Amino acid sequence: MKEPEEKTEEPNEKRPRESLLTLVPRLARFVYHVSRDPRVPWAAKASLVGLAAYLASPIDIIPDWVPAAGYLDDVLVVGFVVSYVLARVPPEVVREHWGEDIHTLERIRDLARRKGKREGKEPEH
Numbered sequence: 001m002k003e004p005e006e007k008t009e010e011p012n013e014k015r016p017r018e019s020l021l022t023l024v025p026r027l028a029r030f031v032y033h034v035s036r037d038p039r040v041p042w043a044a045k046a047s048l049v050g051l052a053a054y055l056a057s058p059i060d061i062i063p064d065w066v067p068a069a070g071y072l073d074d075v076l077v078v079g080f081v082v083s084y085v086l087a088r089v090p091p092e093v094v095r096e097h098w099g100e101d102i103h104t105l106e107r108i109r110d111l112a113r114r115k116g117k118r119e120g121k122e123p124e125h
Contacts, residue, residue: 023104026098026101029099031048031052033097034085034089035048035049037097039093040089041088041089047081047084047085048085051077051078054077055077055078061073082108086109
């Protein structure tokens with residue numbers, strides 16, 4: 001009788017949950033390095049500084065104590081700013097500062113492209 005084959009995971013493939021867990025620290029490192037890179041336009045850097053100030057501020061569009069919606073404004077603002085920065089920063093600079101997990105970066109870019117198509121504009125790359 002043949003034994004069932006064990007599923008082996010490729011070393012470069014990550015499950016979606018693992019990618020999600022590493023996304024926040026990866027974004028923090030990315031923001032830090034991009035904000036210090038001279039090839040990045042000042043408007044993209046300013047939007048990152050504005051995002052950090054908004055997230056650190058106790059004043060929110062929707063207060064955090066509101067159930068199920070309290071953190072929604074934070075998530076939406078982060079999404080818009082990341083989309084804006086990815087559209088303005090040259091792709092080679094993004095890849096350089098993002099790191100090894102290019103698949104997650106491509107998923108984020110795809111989401112930004114879909115959002116741009118819904119709004120009638122395509123992000124510049």
